[in-house]
Structures are given as C-alpha cells and as structure tokens.
Amino acid sequence: MAILEVRNIEKRFDNTKVLDNVSFSLEEGNALAIIGSSGSGKTTLLRCLNFLETPDGGSISVRGETLFDASMPRWEQEKGLRTKRLHFGMVFQSFNLFPQYTALENVMLSEKLLAKEQPDFKQHKKEIYARIEAHGEALLRQMGLAERMTHYPHQLSGGQQQRVAIARALALQPDILCFDEPTSALDPELTGEVLKVIRALADRKTTMIIVTHEMAFARDVSDQLIFMDEGVIVEQGVPRQVIDNPQEERTKQFLTRYAQG
C-alpha cells in the first residue's frame, strides 16, 4: 500500500486556482521529484502537505489514515494538527534555521520539546536529554557536520546551513521528508554538497518529495517524477521516461526551455 495518498487537492488564493485536481501516491522508500516552472504550484503543494496551507478541496492520507479531507468540518481538520504535521518533515528553500541556536540546538529543539510532553519525562530527564543529544550529533555527523555542531547559523555557509536544516527535519523521524527547492538559494558551488546528502538519503530508502530545478539530479535520484504546470499535474511517471521522452506538449516545451537555460 502506498504510504502517501493525495487525492484531488485544490487550492485557491483569492480567485486564482493554484492547485487544481492534484492526485498522486507515493510508495514507502521511494523518492518523488516534482519539477515545473515557478508559479506552477509545486511549493504550494508541499505547503499543503505540511499544513502550512489548508487546501480548499481533496484529501491527504498517510499509511491509510486520513489526515485531511476538505469535507471534514473545520474542527476535525484542526484536531491533532501538531501530530498530523509530524508525519511530514520540511526543508525550506531559505533554510529557516533558528539564528539564536547552534547547529546542534537547532536539531535537538523540537525533540526536546516533544519529550517534555511524555508522562515519564521528569523521572528520566537526564537519560532522555542524553539520548536526544546523541541522536542530534549522529544526524549532524551523517550530514558531514561533525566539526560544526556548536556553530551558529550565521557562522555556516549556505550549504552547511541547509544540511543542518535537513538534520533538523530528520530528527523527528518523519514518514515523508519534503524538500522545497533545497538548493535554489545556494551558490552553484555549494549545491553539490546538499545534493550529495539528499542522494545518500535516497540510497537509504528515505521516503521523500523533492521540489527541484535540478533536472539531472531529479532524473538520477527519484523513483517517480511529476511535471506540474499552472496548478495541474501535466505528466507523471518514471523520471527517465518523462525527462528523456516526454509525451505532453507542455512538458516538451518546459524541458526545451530548461535545456536552453
């Protein structure tokens, strides 16, 4: 069974439709790449999955559990919103690290706050914090940031900041990790290190959705590819097929424009 089912998602801002009848599903351990020009609705789609936007129509379910259905009454949509969010992790284009915390503190913060809600937190505070710290350090090492744990965000390069943000998103072990153009805010020489990390995550069968402009990367890393234009999914399928042999006219045009730079 698919880990993620997205059905008929619709989203309007004022009177413009930014998402129209978007449906797809994602298997556990697969990586889904979403490509398309700016303004095609890719980012809005990710924001809907992370409940940063509320869709006007459609439904979202993870592991068979319906997290969102536009026909639900509002209170039911918002009930347990925090828990629902934890199914998804989010890596933002602009990193959004917390500037007043070190790399390690950024990674640990949410885990520590959630641990406080556990009933046995008071008795085992020390062990719990030690475990969280070990986990945070392991994640940063995995990101190749062993030497940067006590650095503050402004002391890190963009690529390092984005890798901290990836570690932070992984800390709560989300079912699905979302990337919103993770390298678009980076200098070209820094995109490589971030893409390498994402590639390693794909190799370890992390379930991911990656919105990206890096076409070659999308083709290599993803198991499934979606091309969006003007709020609709124009074409989806196996990455190599969609990119090397697109069926739809709009996909062809986009890829040609892209190839010409």
Add this chain to the structure above:
Amino acid sequence: MFWNVTRALLDGLLTTFQIFLFTLLFSLPFGLVLAFGSMSRWRLPRYLIQVLVWIIRGTPLMLQLIIIFYGPGLWLGHNIWSGNESGRITATVVAFSINYACYFSVIFRGGIEGVPAGQREAGEVLGMTKSQIFFRITLLQMVKRVVPPLSNEVITLVKDTSLARMIAAYELTFAGYSFMKSNGLTWPLFYTGVFYLVFVGVLTLLFNYIERKLDYFR
C-alpha cells in the same frame, strides 16, 4: 549648602527612580499585550487599540498626567489618589505606564513582524505549539530587534519623569528648582543636570551591554 543640595537632590532622585522603575515594570508587559492585541485576528481589539494609541500618542503626556491626577477627584467627588507623596507618585506611574505602553506596543509590533514568517513556519512543521514558537523562537529575535528603539524610549522616560512636578511630586527637577526659588541659586540646576546625565549614562552602558550580549546571533 552643597550637602544640603546633594541630600535634597538624592531625595528627588529616589522619587524619579521610583517613577522610572515602576513605569517600566508595568508598561513593558502591558505594551506587549497591546502589541498582540493590535495584531489580533479580530477587528474589534485592533480598532480599539488603534484609537487608544492615537489618543495617547496624539496628546501631551503632561495633559494626560493632569487628567489622571485631578480627573477622578472632580468626577467622583473624592480623590482616588491619596493626597500625600505616594499618591502623587502612583498617579504619575499610572499615567506614564499607559503612555509608554502605547509607544512600546508599536515598537514590539514592529519587532515581532520583523521576524521572518519562515521562522514561525519552521517551528510549526516541527510540531511546536504557538506558545513554544513565541517563547523559544520569536521572542529573542524580537528582543534583539527592539533593543535600539527601546533604549531611545527608556532614555526619554528618564527625562519625562520631570513632568511629575506638574502635580507637585517631589522629583529630581523639582528638588533642583526649589533652590532657585528659595535661595536664588542656579548652580543646583546644573548639578541636577549632572544627576540626569549619570542616570542616562548608566542606562546607555546597560543597553550597550545587552546589545553586545545579543550579538552572538544574527
């Protein structure tokens, strides 16, 4: 004579300091509440606060002080402020707290709105509650932003305390002025100035220290 003046000025300084301290104590949290109210999703508190801020910022503090001190007595028939020194100080603190809270609320709102939306969103997707987001993420970034404009207001407050003389509270300027009235001396006025300068000087050092302390992040 010098010692007499010094003692009188120290007396006045105590009152000035009380007005200063209690005004900050009340107006800072009240200002934060007003700031939140002015960003409320409901229209009514937003409009009410807008009108309040307009009135308070649009009229002289001295006028507000006079109304708050004499108004209740004339409307209710009995004075709610006790007639002694502490009653005058209390009335001053009330008037000042309302006035400064309005100014602070505008500064705070700017500070909160200046924190990028992405910070709040990052907290949300990490499953944080609204209050966790405010206290763990927004607050310190807001504080860092508001320290410079806040230091301006706080320094102005030091000198505004001299308005309490209007309702005959025996504060620093009153103390210095009394020697001119009774003895025709002008040097106590300059001496009074030195007291203010030292007071503001200490505050300036304090604010510099806070700014440096918050310099570890950007």
